[in-house]
Amino acid sequence: MPARPASSTTRQGALAEDRALAYLQRQGLVAVERNYRCKGGEIDLIMRAADDTLVFVEVRKRGGRGFGGAAASITLTKQRRVLRAASHYLATLDRLPPCRVDVVALDPGRLEWLRNAFDLGALDSEGGGEGPAS
Template sequence: MGWMNRGAAAGGTTRVRGAAAEDVALAHLQRAGLRLVERNYRTPGRGGGEIDLIVREPDGTLVFVEVRARASRSQGGAAASVGAVKQRRLVFAARHYLLRWPAPPPCRFDVVAIEGDRIEWLRAAFDAGG
């Protein structure tokens, strides 16, 4: 039984499926040595953004992670779904998040793409100029 089926069994909502995909992505990142800092960070107010996962590399780099899940590549692929508008919202949310840091660490934006039972981790998928 794959992660998509677990989400469907728990009610099948987009939110449930998204949370299941985030669980899979987080476990993948943690196996690679990253540590969870925050999950589902949202900026206040309308028109802001949300960051699915904020994790930290062993070297201190803060990584803002967008999790994208698709049942198959027939929908264009999970990684391809992070367009310019989504990137701008992620950058906005990351900048807002970093306001709490007196001296922000090195940062990057990654995408964890889940397609069926395949996980692809795209490091530095885009930059803040996005």
């Protein structure tokens, strides 16, 4: 059976990731992995900074700035999925490097790089629930 063509949303997401990757590389980060997936989570980009920090990157794109724009579209559920995948990825390493989670938010005419966008310390208390944060 032939593969289904990628949806417009999938293509737009891939283009946003390409743009974020190119931007981060210009800022000195090195690509480690792209579209890392595990059960219950995913990470768009995994990068390494010059100081050896491992950077998990969530890329968000929005066609308009309504409802707070791309950065505001990262729900608690999405944060948990990124943290779950980060935990899974870190478990594959021989040593734990310093790490953080960044967001690259793409709104019309604007790219914003948010360093330390949410706390990796939540890995310690990650319960996997989908309810609101307390």
